[in-house]
Amino acid sequence: MTRLLLATRNAKKLDELRRILDAEGVAGLEVVGLGDVEPFEEAPETEPTFEGNALAKARDAVAATGLAAVADDSGLTVAALNDMPGVLSARWAGRHGDDEANLRLVLDQLTDVPDDRRDAAFVCAAALVTPDGSETVVRGRWPGILTREPRGENGFGYDPIFVPEGERRTSAELDSAEKDALSHRGRALRALLPHLRALTEE
Template sequence: MNSADGVAPATRVVLATKNEHKIDELRRILTPALPTLELVGYDGPSPVESGLSFQENALIKARAAAAHTGLPAIADDSGIAVDILGGMPGIFSARWSGPDRSDEDNWQLLLWQLNDVPDFARTAQFVASAAIVVPGRFADSVLGKWHGSILRSARGDGGFGYDPVFSPDGSTRSAAEMLPEQKDAVSHRRRAFDALIPVLKSSLGL
């Protein structure tokens, strides 16, 4: 405890991503539940994401950030899994259209690949794995899914990644048409980090 004001000092934790959209989203999700965390950005080298699953890649990123900074590290790995494509793009979601891709390039390619697929067969899930690594002590990861379907054209200008072409189950909107707080309440990342919060509290002594 801080002897001057009786307030416990913040626990510094690095967010193992350089994606500003993702940093903002993770802070919105985690800060209300864990107000004593100081969530700092990561500026170290990016590891090779050589895992064969979202969970493996999330742990690779968290371990790299923890090793570089000496701080506990939180990471996520996420993407979209289309049922008729056998779960692809999956872990290749961010580079689906090639090395010089943009978000729009990726979802434009996906729409082209599904051009002749009927609506009932366009089911998909956003998938996220959230991981925590405490240097020298602890590592764990969890999984969250957000079910929906792939639209026939992009809608909305919010969000990022595949949000403009994904419509969640029970909604008539795309993820990109949702307000940030609406998306935060139900997204794959929200579900993964909700599952990780008890692990964070236990592993960090919060």
């Protein structure tokens, strides 16, 4: 069994990667998170792109643990806000991880934007770095529109105000399997599958 470090403490992200690997029949990988390894100093996310942040996190994780590591950076891009909050999505309101404040600030900034101009997309860059120095970076994009009020409980971040293209429900109203099949993170992680399968063959 090959250990694969997903460089996160977010249990929902860990569960998502495990579900995707199971659904795709990828065996032989034990997915662990940052809570399962010796603590190490994590560099702040200071890169201007999702890809840069994901790669930096994965490189740090490999250097500290010696395990192959996957890291992601994701966020919401809003057309009417010049594709912001982007890489600042988790701290848009000024304090990292305050989902409610971030969501409310985006809604406030879009108060005067008509419904037909509320286009947005969730973007996820995922990086796989291995101890031999191999690096792979992929991107997943999930287009949609933003509502005027939050709906749904099954999600986090901006999920309650994001209606995916072709849907009437928000991301937070989808069940986990539906979200895995459609989401930006699911798309990015599936793009990594050939490389993750290769880890089990070494």
